[in-house]
Amino acid sequence: MNKIFTLNRLIVFKLKFIALVLTLFSSYSIISQTVTVTAPVASATFCAGTNITVNYNVTSNFGAGNIFTTQLSDAAGSFVSPTTLGTRTAVNGGGSTFVIPFTMPTGASYRVRVLASNPTFTSQSNGVDLRINGLTINTPTVTSLVYCQGEVFNTTFTQNCNFSNTGFNNVYTVQLSDAAGSFAAPTTIGIRTATTAAAISCTIPAVPFGTGYRVRIVSSNPVVTSPDNGTNLTINVPSGTPSVAGNGTWNAYCFNAANNYTVNYQGFFTENNLSFDTRTRYTSTSYPASANTASGNAYAGCTFTNTNNYSIAFKRTNIPCGYYNITFAHDDEGRIFIDGAQVYYNPYIGGGVQQAYRGFISPTNTVEVRYSNTGGGPGFAAVNITTLTVINVFNPATICAGTSASLTATNATTVPLTFDWTPAAFASPTTGTATTVSPTVTTIFTVSATDAVSGCAATNTVQITVNPLPTTTVSSISSTLICSPISTSTLTVTGANTYTWAPAAGLNTTNGNVVIASPTVTTIYTVSGSNNCSVTVSSSTVNVQVIPTAPTPTVFGNNVWNVYCYDGRAFVSYYGYYTENNLSFNSTTRWANTPSAANAASGLAYQGCNIPIDQHSTIHKRTNFTCGYYQLDIPSHDDDVTVLVDGVQVFQHIGCCDAHTNVWTGFLGASSTVEIRQQEGNGGSYIAANFVLIPYPVLNAPVTICAGSSASLTASPFIAGANYNWTPVASLTVTTTGTLVPASPTVGTNYTCTVTDPVTTCSAAASVSVTVNPIPTTTVSPTTATIACASQSRTLTAGGANTYSWSPSAGLNTTTGTSVIATPSVTTIYTVTGNNNCADVIATTTITVIPLVTPTVFPTTSWNVYCHNNTTFSNYFGYYTHTGTGASGYDFNTATQWASGAAPSTATANASGTAYQGCTMGATNISLSFKRTGFTCGVYTITCNSNDDGVALFIDGTQVASRGTSAAAANLWIGALNVNSQVEFRLNQGGGGSGLRATFTAAPATASLSTWIGATNNDWFTASNWCGSGVPNLTTDVFIPNSKLPNYPVINASGAACRSLTVSAATASTAVTAAIPAATLTINAGNSLDVHGNWINNGVVIAGSTSTVNLLGTTSTSLAGTATETLGGLVINKTGTVTIPASKVVQIAGSGVFTNGIVNQSGTLRFLNGSSTSGANNTSYVNGQVIKVGTQAFDFPLGASNFYRPISISAPSVATDHFTARYILADASPSFTHTSKDASIDHIGRCEYWILDRTGGSSNVNVTLSWNTTSCGVTNLSELLVARWDAGQARWKDEGNGGTTGNTTSGTIVTSAPVTLFSPFTLASRTAANPLPIELVSFNCNNINRNTNGLSWITASESNNDYFAIERSSDGLNFEVIGKQKGAGNSVTRLEYAFNDQNPYKGISYYRLKQVDFSGKFSYSEICSVTNNGDGGVSFYPNPVKNNLTIDYMFSEKPKSNTISVSDVTGKLVYVNSTFTDSKVSLDCSNLAEGIYFLKVIIGEKEVVNKFTVQK
DSSP, X not given: OHHHHHHHHHHHHHHHHHHHHHHHHHHHHHOXXXXXXXXXXXXXXXXXXXXXXXXXXXXXXXOTTOEEEEEEOOTTSOOSSOEEEEEEEOSSOEEEEEEOOTTOOOEEEEOEEEEEETTEEEOOOOSSOEEEEOOOBOOOEESOSEEETTOEEEEXXXXXXXXXXXXXXXXXXXXXXXXXXXXXXXXXXXXXXXXXXXXXXXXXXSOOOEEEEOEEEEEETTEEEOOOOSSOEEEEOOOSOTTOOEXXXXXXXXXXXXXXXXXXXXXXXXXXXXXXXXXXXXXXXSOGGGOOSSSSOOOEEOOOOOSSSEEEEXXXXXXXSEEEEEEEEEESEEEEEETTEEEEEESOOTTOEEEEEEEEEOTTOXXXXXXXXXXXXXXXXXXXXXXXXXXXXXXXXXXXXXXXXXXXXXXXXXXXOEEEEESGGGEESSBSSEEEEOOSSOEEEEEEEEOTTTOOEEEEEEEEEEEOOOOOEEEESSOSEEXXXXXXXXXXXXXSSEEEEEOOTTBSOSBSSEEEEOOSSOEEEEEEEEOSSOEEEEEEEEEEEEOOOSSOTTOOEESSEEEEEEESSSSOEEEEEEEEOSSSEEGGGTOSSOGGGOOSTTSOOOEESOOOSSSEEEEEEEXXXXXXXXXEEEOOEESEEEEEETTEEEEEEOSBSOXXXXXXXXXXXXXXEEEEEEEEOSSOOEEEEEEEEOOOSEEOOOEEEETTOOEEEEEESOOTTOEEEEEXXXXXXXXXXXXXXXXXXXXXXXXXEEEEOTTTOOEEEEEEEEEEEOOOXXXXXXXXXXXXXXXXXXXXXXXXXXXXXXXXXXXXXXXXXXXXXXXXSSOEEEEEEEESSSOEEEEEEEEEEOOOOOTTOOOSSSEEEEEESSSSSOSEEEEEEEOOBTTTSOBEEGGGTSOTTSOGGGOOOBTTXXXXXXXXXXXXXXXXXXXXXXXXXXXXXXXXEEEESEEEEEETTEEEEEEOSBSSOEEEEEEEEOTTOOEEEEEEEOSSOOEEEEEEEEOOOOTTXXXXXXXXXXXXXXXXXXXXXXXXXXXXXXXXXXXXXXXOOEEOSSOEEESSEEEOXXXXXXXXXXXXXXXXXXXXXXXXXXXXXXXXXXXXXXXXXXXXXXXXXXXXXXXXXXXXXXXXXXXXXXXSOEEEOTTOEEEESSEEEEEEOOEEEOSEEEXXXXXXXXXXXXXXXXXXXXXXXXXXXXXXXXXXXXXXXXXXXXXXXXXXXXXXXXXXXXXXXXXXXTTOBOTXXXXXXXXXXXXXXXXXXXXXXXXXXXXXXGGSOOOOGGGEEEEEEETTTTEEEEOOOOOEEEOSSSEEEEOSSOBSSOOEEEEEESSTTOOOOOEEEEEEEEEEETTEEEEEEEEEEEEEEEEEEEEEESSSSSEEEEEEEEEEEEEOSOEEEEEEESSOOSEEEEEEEEEEETTSOXXXXXXXXXXXXXXXXXXXXXXXXXXXXXXXXXXXXXXXXGGEEEEETTSOEEOOEEEEOSSEEEEEOTTSOSEEEEEEEEETXXXXXXXXXXXX
């Protein structure tokens, strides 16, 4: 049957082919008319908008009504989308002249051809390339890069072709960008109506300061926009207001023009000085903008460097009133204005000084000085403003009190003035140039002259000196109380001119206003004063005091202090004395401030002349002391103090106000002399002294010696020449005199030392005791002992001494004391040392310990069971061994060696292990430790089959599990063990029976699995770190367990590879097991890991910033696991796909490189701050959502259906801002209806859109969309727009065209300004120029019968639609064309199409439509599918689905609700609401997350499973 069907089809095909050949031959033979283009046939160059003449011949006339259409190719010579130049209705050859469209782009390969309509014929092209220069405006140039507001300059440009055919209404407009270089809202700064290029005059408007301005040129007919000038322009803003005069300073306003003080204002500087020379601020050959700060503020404003043709206006007010002379030197022009009136002008003087103005100027006047440098050479202005004398005044005089004088003033100016005299009380008259004055005291008279016009007044002064009647007054420079014959009194007198003194006795002179008086008795002096008017007499009394004559200051007080007082600090001017009876004294109890105030409280009161408070001194002198050994303290003093004993200085302190202890010690007697000197500077004055009898001599402390030894006895301090006598003498050796003597008593003895001073002959004595101790003996008990196990102890006791020390300390509870407890772990000799401060005596004892295995040892061939006779594992008594049984060789059961309820010390030797060794134990309140190492590398399950009482499991020293008493089996731990692993069970027994049974089950090992054990170090490439297949390669799966390992893998070199990788998750604690931390994999910076299979990370991956994970291979894999991971870099280079499931979070810190392989992303793929992507293409991109964080511009590597379709953003401003994007190859309508749009949008793209959301932060960014053959028709880049759906307004918003790249086949477009709101984006057109997509209403597929599937679709409108290609696939990925349907071209009505597939696949057939327009551009529909099982089938659509999935079925038996189910990729059933009709089922998928799902339909014994995708 199949062979016959195939043969029939072949015969039909051959018949059709023969018919086609005959038809073509027949058609060819009847064509008699042809067209040949005859001109242009030579290469030529044309401008867009100019004429081109096309001539052509025909072989014979065409039919009536024939229309010749002349077509122009594109710039590459292709006629796929030709441009019609014009038509000619004719039957014969000829030619026409056409206008080349203005919009034609520049190209060098244009061709022309001619089409005939009756009959239809297309000529060959003209045969040669033609060059057409587009109407383009080239990059403009400007005269400078820095400008100022209001500045005029020229912009020049060139163009490829003149706009000669556009008419004279074309306007060239020069546009200025904003300060950031954006032309979103340009400013027009110059225009020119013309068709040819020439300079355009431009004026800088009042725009803000900025350094990023650009200019461009836009024509109006047609609209052509040039590139910008290509270099940033700086626009400065002038400072200052030229109409404002400086208040007390000159404001110098600068203009970039000659003899012009109103236009091209640039800025200003200030001049503080009234007179000024610009050459002190800038050189005459420089420019005002370089003005320094020598005498004012530096220049501020627009920068200009013109040294010629500039002008400056200096303006100032608030000049102090005065009569001024102004001279002016300038080069070139100079002018002066006062209150706007010009008072001086000279067009050019070459720098000479000119008299410019003389007159009054007041603070209200505004003075303006102008100068302009109008040509070549230097330029400057030097203004000198000085005040002139206004009034001359005459006749200053000296008069006596009661007389008068005449004063005269003259006007020194040419201006009329009014005069006034002050003070008016002594002048008559008070106005006019002359007056008579009669002052009573010396007076300065002021005459004022006022200018009536300016209101300014000038003044001058004259002094009239008045001599009064004399009034003499006598005073004393020094005191009028003197101390004879030491001090004197100086007398002064004032109030007259000449003076005479009397009596002459005691005076140094009798004339003059100052005399020195030194009388020997109190005297009254008189003085007569005269000033040529009269004589007056005054007097002054000088009082005299006398210094006492006895005692003289050399005498020491006898058992009393003689206190001698002096004026000054040098102890020269002796003034008097007082006495102090007490040995210790404080001067404050006798006087305050001055010693001459001393009272009689403890001695004679002061006698003599008064002593000043400051600058005085005292000397305390005394002899005849009570015999003794004294200590002298100075508790306080002000100021300096000096102490002398027997005429020798023993202490001195220069300073004040502090205390001194023990300034001297020694013997004093009847012949001793002591002198204490005090010297006062300024401030308070006092002196205190304390004399204390102290013990002497000072002997050493009491001494204890051992029998048979001696002690040294000492006496101190040493006194030269003193006699030292020691008693008793019987036990003293060598000598009994001196400060050091040896003593050797046999019993305790008191010794006395007597000291006699050789100077005073005074004596003193002291005693010290010596104690004698006997020699000690030391014993210890017992002297020997034996311990059967390490936990036993012995008490050791010592005697025969006072203190004891024990060694060694190991095993002792203490190392001091009479008794210690010894618990040694090995045989030990203990030594005790006894001491009673005389000698150390030792004794020893030996404790022998029977040796046991140390309980810290982990054996490699058996279990060591360490037994402790308490419940805390701290009283080790002994051990036994268990070899291990079972399949693993590691199982054990305590019941095989000792019975439950018995003591472990009863363990016997058998095939399972050795017998117990150690001390006898009890059966209760004990603890056992089971230890072993040396395991065969692998993954084990450790099961506790039974335990009594509680048991805990430790792996490598960490507790991983525990449970109480139980007879039930329970898995305690699952993980990797190796030869270095240490396993310990701890069994704790209280009361009752006891025991433990454990088994080890090893996981089956595979030849292609490498398990990490980290036995040696953390190096990935070290073989001993792996068990199983060793160091992994691209054919080896890797398992990194989460058990506590000594090391976790680190990749620190190149070459790391594996097939699939699994990193284990942490294990949470349970009632039995402890928590286990997650496994860790580290890839250090600069290194990589090649993964050829699945990546499953449930643990921790630490990736260096420049590390890379390379997903390679030929199979489809997943990037899965529960852990969030941050990779340094990720490379996708495989022939299969990479799936990121919904629960997965992958973060890229470095570079994402896409070479080959599509990433189906349902989870989270996040590129972090500083990351980037590269290489994405039609075979490698992300099908799903991508997140970008940070401040980098970013191309989202998105795509769908084997098309790379990126969306890009400019750089955000904040490092934490993030954006999320995905690409949907589908019509955005009706979810985002295409009919709701801004008026500036003609139509919206209907075959694709992007979702771009700002999911964090506030940055605004430019958005760039792309197009290619999936974009359904881009024909005019200049009319293309970016459209954004605004959810608030429920409409598509025009985001403009900020520039395009590429061509109509593929390229990019950026928004005209940063976007502030984010939502769906797609392409749009401002006119009908870009056809974009057809409007596909529906596309359905269903099963007609067992061998036929039916496809139907409806369009609401079509634009430039050539045909539909029907494509079929068996896997939903790889499609083939199975038929074509002709499109309607352009249509705005509803059209229906149908197609039957009579050879569907058995099982599932996937279908899609490929819509192709006339230019070759195409787009795809959604996918639908039908299942054919030979007896009816199931079809469903749409696929992918967003909301409702419709199922058509053709079974004789209809499905029930419980026979339709939906499951996710893990096989988990998910709930969807279903609605049944006679022939369809509708499933509500709106609540399903994005991803892949499976639809199962069961009818009778038939089961159909289909895959579909949910895409939001």
